[in-house]
Amino acid sequence: MAQSLIGNRIRARREALNMKQAHLARAVGISASYLNLIEHNRRGIAGKILLDIAGCLKTSITSLQQGAEATLVLALQQAAANTDAKVEVNRIEEMIGRFPGWANLVAELQKKSARLERNVEGLSDRLTYDPYLAESLHEMLSNVTAIRSTAAILHDMPGIEPAQQARFHTNLHNESRRLSDISQALVSYFDQMASGEISPSTPLDEFEAFLAEREYSIPEMEPETVTDATIDSIVKEAATLTSQAAKTSASEFLHQSRTEAVLLPLKAFAKTAKQVDYAPDKLASHFETDMATVFRRLAFLPRQNGAPLFGLVSCDISGAVTLRKPLPGFALPRYGAACPLWPLFQSIVQPGLALQFALEMPGGGLFRAYACCRRLAVAGFNQPQILQASMLLREITPQDDAAGLEAPVPVGPTCRICPRQTCQARREPTILATREAGIV
């Protein structure tokens, strides 16, 4: 991503440190002329060289990759992915450089369009699958059936016994009242939808907005005794949680967090985590708990000084994402399927086995990924497995031991905006050109 911009940032950072080009080149084991090509955006850069340069420049890979432009590049790539028009995707950086105003406008329009599409999808889903609507309409049709059939009997069939006639009249009265109540409730429901009181976003969207609003940690869950009333109160007061499904997800998350806070008390966990450099396996062993619990605890730990940032993504056996905490530099696609090469999905076929990989994103960002898959319920004979896979992510920084780093696995965000053309796991063509050097 944004290779040409990385070159600019490397040069700017080097000059800010008053470092000679030759000195930096020598320090990372490349020729000065090659570094010059990199800095002038005529050679791509990724992997170990990028890591070494970031180390020499006392900065992180992410900061070299992700200037203010990175978000813009991603937005423009997504805009290009959503159109049949022939777009010069390989000149996005040039467009940003030459026409920043237009680039921002396109990105804004892309965001707006995506938001509107989500609203339409949400409304469509609601009309199709909303249990309240489905049940109300079903009840309404049953009412109408009873009324129509009973009224027709009274009208078409003379000589009905008075007692039977009276029963039919009572039935008509009761059914018409029920119909009236349901009609009013439905009108009110549609009014709420129109006024935005009922959000068309999905419950997962609402739940994620709730976590983001709280910066992915819930300090109220840390005391030794947290009552159900506290959890209910947090859920009730969260303005982002409007649907019952989202409230249920948040409540389940908080109950789980409360359990984890008891199993892994904040003070002891934070201290031990620091001692073992936040290694999940060592923490699981120390606290005698499972890996998935440690993943969650690390990802949603109240922010500690000096602690690394963690990302987390969980999915079910179908690959549907159920929980997501983003990590800068590691794009987690909001909608649609993610890269099938992520260890998250590899772990589903090896339940109980903990996996650890170094991953390289297309822009050269390096990440440590830990993944595991656990059974949520014990299945009987011939019963389907209920599994949950989780992947914890941590950026590999220049301070990490690069010499001990195994060859990173090349992965991507999602096929549509991944430049690795020859990837064997590719599901669909990419919209990106292959100009980005070193990426296949």
Add this chain to the structure above:
Amino acid sequence: MGKQVLLIEDEPNIIEAISFLLKHDGWSVTSHSDGADAVDVVRTCKPDLVILDVMLPNRSGYDILQDLRGDDATANLPILMLTAKGQAKDREIAKKHGADIYMTKPFSNREMLDAVRGLVTP
């Protein structure tokens, strides 16, 4: 005494209206409101025709239909499905599971009588 219709439906006022209509037309009608034991009730009653609602408490009408079609004793029993779902896919499901007729609520009394008479001669 007329031929026997078993009405499996959970809305009491619909049961009363359809029962009255069919009895007036010469049929003997019994009704049942729970999906859980509906298959057993059919086996016990041995009706000439079943009117089966799709949305029942505890068990779907489609599952009941599938069980009845899988049993030699009821494989050819005339079954009229009733539902508030009028979508094409619901008709497809009913047809695939072996319903003889699929009627969408609300229906007229005439449609109901014609459907029943079309399946079984009174």
